[in-house]
Amino acid sequence: MIDTRVGRDGDEIRRRRECEECGRRFTTRERLEVSLPQVVKRDQRREAYARGKLLAGITSACVKRPISVDAIDRLADRVEAWLHEGGGREVSSRSIGDRVMEDLKRLDALAAIRFASVYQDFGSTADYAAFIEGLDREPEDQ
Numbered sequence: 001m002i003d004t005r006v007g008r009d010g011d012e013i014r015r016r017r018e019c020e021e022c023g024r025r026f027t028t029r030e031r032l033e034v035s036l037p038q039v040v041k042r043d044q045r046r047e048a049y050a051r052g053k054l055l056a057g058i059t060s061a062c063v064k065r066p067i068s069v070d071a072i073d074r075l076a077d078r079v080e081a082w083l084h085e086g087g088g089r090e091v092s093s094r095s096i097g098d099r100v101m102e103d104l105k106r107l108d109a110l111a112a113i114r115f116a117s118v119y120q121d122f123g124s125t126a127d128y129a130a131f132i133e134g135l136d137r138e139p140e141d142q
Contacts, residue, residue, distance in 0.1 A: 001015055001016070001017050001018075002016040002017060002018055002025070003015070003016040004016075007029075011031060011077075012029055012030065012031050013029070013030040014027055014028070014029055014030075015027065015028045015029075015030070036048075036049040036080065036083050036084065037049065037083060037086070037088050037089050037090050037091045038089065038090045038091075039090075039091060039092075039093050039096065040090050040091065040092045040093065041093050042093065042094070046090065049083065049091075051076060051080065054076050054079060054096070054100070055072065055073075055076050057100070057115065057118070057119075058072050058075060058076065058100060058104070058111075058115070059072055060114070060118075061104065061111045061112070061114040061115035061118075062108065062111045062114075063114075065108050065110060065111050066108075067107060067108055067111060071107060075100070075103050075104070075107065078103060079096065079099055079100060079103070082099055083096070097119045100115065100119075101115060101116060101119065105135065105138070109135055112135070113128065113131060113132065113135075116131050
């Protein structure tokens, strides 16, 4: 091990390591494992919370937008902190989607529109127009 650092929020340890055989360097990340609630889907199925699924949805909404990977990770961290603080054993996927939507609105309006188009299952241009009109009515600083 070459170096150990605590992450920005104190919930992660980054260790810089070097392979003894080939000499290549790499980073490992250690996180405290926290018990997060089960996610109740629209069809009432329940499944374990998966950070990867959350990141995939946010990342696809942010494609080709000026949003850093760190900003996306921080958004996911905020959602996980919110889930942990809630203390419940179950949370609806709609609640998680609403939380992501609010954060994306502040981060990037176009990413929020993209996320909403999938999350709210837009079927027509009228759905897009109504969502954008709602964005225009909301105050800039929430």
